[in-house]
Each structure stands twice: as structure tokens, then as C-alpha cells.
Amino acid sequence: MKIETSEFICTIGCVGIIPLVLTIPTFNAQTYGTGAMAHTLYSFLMNAIILFLLFHLYFQFSNQDIIDISEYVGGSFLKILTTVLASVYLITSAVLVLVEFNENIRNILFQNAPSDYIYLIFLVGLVIGVFHGLKGVFRAATIFAPLILMSLIFMFLSLYQDIDITNFTPIFGNDMFLFWKDALKIEFFEGMLLILLLGNTLKNPKKAAIWSYLFIAFIILLITVLLYGIIPYPSITENYFPFFELSRLMSFGRFWQRVESLYTFIWLIAVYIYISIGTSYTVFLLSKVCHLNFGYRIAPLISLLVISLARFFVSYPDIIHTRKFLTNYITPYVALGYPLVILLLATIKKRSQIHETNS
Amino acid sequence: MKQTLNLFLLLLLCLFLTGCYGKAELDDLAYVIAMGADIAPNGKEGEIQITYQVAIPLKITGENNETGKKTFTTYTTCAPSLSIANSQINTVSSKKIDLSHVSLILYSKELAQKGLEGHVNSLISNVAIRPRTIVAICKESAKEFLENVTPTLESSPARYYDLLISSFQETSRSAKTEILDFYTASQSIDRVPIAAICELNDHHEAKFSSVAVFRGLQYIGELKESLLMGHLLLTSTFHKASLAIPYPEESAKNITITIQAKQKPIIHVTITNGVPHATILLRVDSHLDSNGSSIDLYQTKTMEELNTLIEEKIKQIVDDYLQQTITLQADSAGLGKFAKKNYLTWNAFQKENWKEIYPNLTYQIQVESNLNVSQIIHNSLPEFPK
Numbered sequence: 001m002k003i004e005t006s007e008f009i010c011t012i013g014c015v016g017i018i019p020l021v022l023t024i025p026t027f028n029a030q031t032y033g034t035g036a037m038a039h040t041l042y043s044f045l046m047n048a049i050i051l052f053l054l055f056h057l058y059f060q061f062s063n064q065d066i067i068d069i070s071e072y073v074g075g076s077f078l079k080i081l082t083t084v085l086a087s088v089y090l091i092t093s094a095v096l097v098l099v100e101f102n103e104n105i106r107n108i109l110f111q112n113a114p115s116d117y118i119y120l121i122f123l124v125g126l127v128i129g130v131f132h133g134l135k136g137v138f139r140a141a142t143i144f145a146p147l148i149l150m151s152l153i154f155m156f157l158s159l160y161q162d163i164d165i166t167n168f169t170p171i172f173g174n175d176m177f178l179f180w181k182d183a184l185k186i187e188f189f190e191g192m193l194l195i196l197l198l199g200n201t202l203k204n205p206k207k208a209a210i211w212s213y214l215f216i217a218f219i220i221l222l223i224t225v226l227l228y229g230i231i232p233y234p235s236i237t238e239n240y241f242p243f244f245e246l247s248r249l250m251s252f253g254r255f256w257q258r259v260e261s262l263y264t265f266i267w268l269i270a271v272y273i274y275i276s277i278g279t280s281y282t283v284f285l286l287s288k289v290c291h292l293n294f295g296y297r298i299a300p301l302i303s304l305l306v307i308s309l310a311r312f313f314v315s316y317p318d319i320i321h322t323r324k325f326l327t328n329y330i331t332p333y334v335a336l337g338y339p340l341v342i343l344l345l346a347t348i349k350k351r352s353q354i355h356e357t358n359s
Numbered sequence: 360m361k362q363t364l365n366l367f368l369l370l371l372l373c374l375f376l377t378g379c380y381g382k383a384e385l386d387d388l389a390y391v392i393a394m395g396a397d398i399a400p401n402g403k404e405g406e407i408q409i410t411y412q413v414a415i416p417l418k419i420t421g422e423n424n425e426t427g428k429k430t431f432t433t434y435t436t437c438a439p440s441l442s443i444a445n446s447q448i449n450t451v452s453s454k455k456i457d458l459s460h461v462s463l464i465l466y467s468k469e470l471a472q473k474g475l476e477g478h479v480n481s482l483i484s485n486v487a488i489r490p491r492t493i494v495a496i497c498k499e500s501a502k503e504f505l506e507n508v509t510p511t512l513e514s515s516p517a518r519y520y521d522l523l524i525s526s527f528q529e530t531s532r533s534a535k536t537e538i539l540d541f542y543t544a545s546q547s548i549d550r551v552p553i554a555a556i557c558e559l560n561d562h563h564e565a566k567f568s569s570v571a572v573f574r575g576l577q578y579i580g581e582l583k584e585s586l587l588m589g590h591l592l593l594t595s596t597f598h599k600a601s602l603a604i605p606y607p608e609e610s611a612k613n614i615t616i617t618i619q620a621k622q623k624p625i626i627h628v629t630i631t632n633g634v635p636h637a638t639i640l641l642r643v644d645s646h647l648d649s650n651g652s653s654i655d656l657y658q659t660k661t662m663e664e665l666n667t668l669i670e671e672k673i674k675q676i677v678d679d680y681l682q683q684t685i686t687l688q689a690d691s692a693g694l695g696k697f698a699k700k701n702y703l704t705w706n707a708f709q710k711e712n713w714k715e716i717y718p719n720l721t722y723q724i725q726v727e728s729n730l731n732v733s734q735i736i737h738n739s740l741p742e743f744p745k
Contacts, residue, residue: 175704
């Protein structure tokens with residue numbers, strides 16, 4: 001199984017819009033105020049530097065994924081630890097995206113439906129997605145990514161006249177120290193870190209890394225300019241689903257109305273891809289580490305696990321707090337810091353080995 | 360086997376996609392096209408009187424369509440909140456109230472003077488109500504307005520409101536005040552919210568003219584209709600307006616000019632020792648519509664003179680508008696957002712206390728008009744011998 005670069009970029013694009021659709025823009029507005037836009041641009045730069053460093057280290061270990069590299073650094077213990085961390089993180093992300101989206105979709109579309117009913121829709125879709133394996137999910141994303149991109153560009157063209165650039169000022173927002181301190185917003189680019197888990201499955205990881213970064217950055221720029229430019233601070237902090245609010249602002253006279261239905265469908269597809277990717281990767285990792293010949297057989301179990309864990313969240317404020325906690329305290333360390341440390345250690349070990357061989 | 364399973368799962372998914380939850384038969388819904396809020400006549404604290412103007416689809420479409428009051432009916436109830444009012448109306452209306460087609464939200468002036476806290480928030484958080492819905496203040500009671508409004512030329516009342524409010528683009532006598540903008544301005548520290556003012560004329564036709572100014576969500580006054588052009592010019596929402604300019608040499612005769620926005624205004628605002636100062640540059644295109652005088656406007660000198668007169672006239676309108684906002688102590692043009700640009704942090708700007716220092720505003724207005732006199736017939740009417 002080989003994943004084409006274009007398939008990967010498309011999938012990352014689909015995955016990349018999830019943080020934008022959900023509550024992360026609201027968190028940013030709460031933290032940085034009017035500086036949220038400038039901070040997004042600043043974090044682009046800082047993310048580019050850190051991701052360049054990370055992938056520069058990673059590309060020295062061609063044909064190996066982060067699990068193999070962990071094994072190289074710390075033997076079976078580190079291999080299992082990395083697998084567990086990656087699996088837990090992927091499942092947690094999938095669960096949180098699912099519950100958050102479930103709550104939001106119930107507010108706007110299925111107002112009378114019980115949450116179990118929504119989960120059932122996702123469960124069926126999830127099982128189909130995971131049964132098709134990683135390749136299947138990547139291929140599905142290739143179909144939907146152009147649609148998502150076009151719809152976002154369409155949204156931008158429809159609403160750019162409403163953008164008020166004075167909403168981006170004062171440029172440093174609530175606190176200058178906070179602005180400079182929180183340089184990394186890795187949650188926007190977390191999809192790119194899947195490259196580390198793919199290893200030699202990805203055809204051209206270097207090209208995939210560069211283009212997926214540019215693709216996600218473009219999407220983020222498009223949406224954040226609209227979000228922060230149209231809904232000014234402090235009003236934006238009150239809306240936990242600002243992206244939906246944006247789509248409701250689109251108006252094309254009386255003949256073509258309520259375009260948000262199209263965007264709701266797109267978000268649904270993106271969420272399907274996000275949770276399918278998370279679950280498929282978990283199945284993939286467990287199959288690899290536990291040497292399962294028929295890994296897909298555990299797919300329904302993992303899917304059920306995701307849905308069951310999602311059922312634990314019953315209060316929307318709890319969901320928001322958990323998401324905030326994951327974004328601020330887990331993602332930077334687990335998704336970025338941990339692989340960086342592993343790669344640094346692996347590089348040191350490799351260099352010392354080369355040095356020993358040479359001497 | 361795998362394909363059969365996939366097919367089965369896909370078919371299963373289809374069953375869920377169109378569930379019965381939230382289903383709404385179009386025939387079972389009563390589409391509200393306008394809502395009005397007044398102070399509750401029973402005087403009960405915390406309650407307001409809500410009037411729903413509901414479309415009668417049979418009278419709007421088809422061969423037997425009508426215009427005027429026959430196209431809608433109204434329901435009125437007193438309730439502490441919108442959702443409770445909806446429930447109360449649903450007990451008397453055979454069809455379920457649906458707010459997804461609301462085009463106009465009206466508040467009576469009396470209620471607005473008391474403050475709209477709690478009302479606007481509930482409308483904003485209601486997903487059925489569009490963020491671009493017009494919010495307006497009614498000089499009389501909102502109930503009376505909604506019961507008596509008579510759209511003469513339009514069978515669809517929703518379209519009637521849409522078209523009527525959009526006429527500000529031609530007249531510059533009102534402003535399009537959407538509920539999202541109204542709400543965000545009420546939360547801002549650099550501007551105040553405004554809402555269009557509407558009333559019924561002698562023929563019971565709605566008229567949108569001028570705007571009401573708020574501080575927070577409390578009505579504090581209204582702007583003169585004739586100065587609205589100044590507001591539209593400063594807020595980049597100006598489209599077109601006609602001006603009558605008396606020519607100095609023949610003051611009894613007017614020259615009619617159509618003004619169009621050439622580009623967005625260039626505004627710089629600085630604050631020095633608690634005194635804000637604004638420099639405003641407005642660029643407009645002017646087109647000569649009719650020349651009531653006998654002056655030949657193709658003469659370069661005359662054109663320049665006329666252009667200067669136009670610039671002076673616009674400057675005067677903007678000046679009068681700003682003076683009125685200073686009197687009201689309310690930055691309805693949102694000049695504060697231009698002052699905000701000069702600060703690095705929100706707190707630094709907040710310390711300036713824009714809303715408090717706004718009455719100290721000093722300003723300098725510059726208008727650049729580009730006069731076009733083409734297509735005008737000059738000297739076509741020789742003066743009649745007396």
C-alpha cells in the first residue's frame with residue numbers, strides 16, 4: 001500500500017479545516033483578542049520553523065516511521081510507549097471532534113434528535129471508513145478536498161466585502177507578552193504529523209510535507225481573515241460556532257438562500273474523514289505493533305470504542321474545557337514535543353554510531 | 360463478501376440520513392415575516408408584548424394572489440422571552456411558528472428607551488433567525504405597525520421589507536441595520552449601535568427614514584434624516600444620493616447632482632491628551648443631472664466653481680452629522696475603530712475610554728469631488744421674453 005502525495009495533501013486539507021470549523025478560532029479570540037489574526041500569521045512562521053526542524057530530523061531516517069525510530073532509540077519499551085501515546089492521542093482527538101461536532105450539529109440541524117441518533121450515523125460511516133483502511137480514507141479525501149477548497153474560496157469571494165481590517169487592531173490584542181509567548185499553534189498543523197506515522201507508506205514525504213503545510217496555511221488564512229475580519233472582538237468570543245455564523249452571512253438574493261446547508265454537508269464529510277483517519281491509524285498502528293495479520297477485524301471494536309468514549313461527554317462546557325485542555329496542554333507536548341525528542345535522540349545515536357564506525 | 364458488507368452498511372447509512380427527527384412539513388408551518396416587541400400593556404415587570412406577522416402563502420402565490428393586508432395575519436402575546444412567546448402562539452395558531460423567514464425585527468421606541476438587553480441576545484442565539492435580518496425602531500407601537508402596514512405594490516410582505524430597506528442605496532435617507540452588526544456594535548468599545556427608524560405614512564405604507572442611536576442597548580436619540588448621507592459616507596455604506604445645489608448667481612434655481620462613492624473614505628484618528636482628532640478624506644463622483652439655471656456648465660471655470668460648491672455641500676452635511684453625534688455623545692460612525700489602530704494592545708486603547716472622550720472630538724474634513732457634466736443639454740431652452 002502506497003499513498004500518493006496528492007492523496008496525502010488532500011486528506012490533510014480535509015483534516016485541517018476541522019480545527020477551524022470547531023472552537024479553536026473562538027479560543028484564539030478569547031486569548032489574543034484583536035491580535036488573533038496577527039498571531040495566526042506569527043504562528044505560521046513559528047510553526048514553519050519548528051516543523052522544518054522536525055521533518056529535517058525525520059527525513060534522515062528514510063523508510064522508517066516514528067515507531068521504528070522509537071524502537072531504534074529505546075528498544076521495545078519506547079516502541080510500545082510511542083504506539084500507546086499515538087493511539088491514545090488519535091482516539092482522544094477523534095472522540096473530541098466527534099462530540100464537539102455532535103453538539104454543534106444538534107444545535108443547528110437535528111435540534112430534536114437525541115445525541116445517540118447522531119452517533120449512530122457516525123458509527124456506520126466510521127465502520128465503513130475504517131474497513132476500507134487508510135488507503136480508502138485517503139482516496140475518499142481526494143474526492144472531497146477539491147470540493148472543500150472550492151467552497152471555502154467561494155465563501156471568501158462572497159464575504160470579502162464585509163471584512164473590516166480595523167478588526168485586526170490593536171495588533172497585539174489582549175496582551176503583548178501572551179502574544180509572543182504562545183508561538184506555536186500546532187493544532188492547526190497536527191494533520192501534518194501523520195507523516196511521521198506513515199513512514200515508507202508515503203511516496204514522497206518531503207513534497208507532502210511542504211505542500212500540505214502550504215495548503216493548510218492557505219485554508220487557515222482564508223478562514224481566519226473572514227472570521228476575525230467580519231465578526232469583531234469581543235463578540236466573536238461569544239460564538240462557539242463562528243464558522244457556521246459566517247456561512248449564514250452568505251446571501252445571494254431571494255432565489256438562492258441558506259447556503260449554510262452546503263457547508264454543513266462539507267463539515268460532515270470533513271468530520272467523517274477526520275475520525276476515520278484517527279481510527280484507521282490506530283488500527284494500523286496496533287496491527288503493526290501487535291503483529292496482527294488481519295488488523296481490520298479490530299476496526300469495529302476501535303470504532304465502537306470511539307463512539308462509546310464520546311458518549312461519556314454529556315455537557316457542552318465539559319467538551320469545551322476538555323478541548324481547550326487538549327489544545328493547550330497535550331497537543332504541543334505529545335504531538336510535537338515527544339516526536340521531536342525521539343528524533344533528536346535518534347539523530348544523536350545515529351551520529352555517534354557513525355562517529356564510532358569512522359573512528 | 361467485503362463488497363456486500365460495504366453495500367449493506369451504505370444502505371444502512373442512507374436510512375439514517377433522512378431520519379424523522381426534526382422533520383418539518385412545509386404546510387404545517389406558519390412563516391413569521393416580521394416580529395415586533397413593545398412594552399407589555401399589563402405592565403408586568405420582565406414581560407414584553409411580542410407581535411408576529413405571519414404570511415398567508417395562499418394569498419401570496421398563485422392566480423389569486425393579493426397585495427396589502429390580506430397577505431398576512433398577526434398574533435400578539437405577552438411573554439418574558441421569545442421562546443415562551445413562541446410556545447404561547449403555538450397554542451392558538453394551527454400551524455407551528457417558524458422564524459427562519461423573519462425579515463424585520465421591530466422594537467417600539469418606548470421599549471428601546473428602556474433598553475433592549477436580553478432581547479437582542481436571544482435573537483442572535485436563535486439559529487432560525489438570520490444574522491442579516493433587519494432590526495428597526497418603530498415610532499409608534501410595533502403591534503400597530505405590523506397590524507396596519509399595507510404593502511401596495513408587493514404581494515410578498517417579506518420581499519416588501521427587503522426592497523424597502525434596500526432603498527437606502529438610492530435615497531441615502533436611512534441605513535441597512537442588520538441584527539449581527541447591531542449586536543456586535545453594542546458589545547464594542549469603539550462604536551455604538553444604530554437601528555433604522557420606521558413608521559407608517561397616511562396610506563399605511565411603511566417608511567424607513569433616519570436611524571436611532573443607542574448607547575449599549577439603550578436608545579438615546581435619532582439622527583436627522585437629511586444628515587444620513589454623512590453617516591453612510593463615513594461608514595463606507597454610501598451608494599448614491601441626489602443633491603440640490605443653489606447656484607450663487609441664480610439662487611432661486613437649483614442644479615441637481617447625483618453623488619456616488621468613488622472609494623472608501625480615508626480616515627485617520629489620533630488621541631492626544633484625551634482629545635480625539637479625526638482627519639477625513641472623502642472622494643466622490645458627481646454627475647450633473649439637471650441644470651435649472653441658464654449657466655453654461657461646459658465652461659471650465661463654471662465647472663470648477665460648481666465642483667467647489669458640491670464639495671462644500673458634502674462637507675457641510677458630514678460636519679452637521681458629526682456635530683449631531685457629538686451632541687448625542689455617541690460615535691455612530693465608528694470613528695473609534697480608526698483610533699484603535701494606533702494602539703498596540705486592547706488594554707492601552709481601553710484606557711483611553713473612547714466613548715467618554717468622543718464628545719471632545721475635533722475633525723478636519725476634506726472632500727474631493729469629480730464632476731461629470733456629460734450628456735447634459737445646455738442652452739436648450741432660450742429664455743422667454745418677459
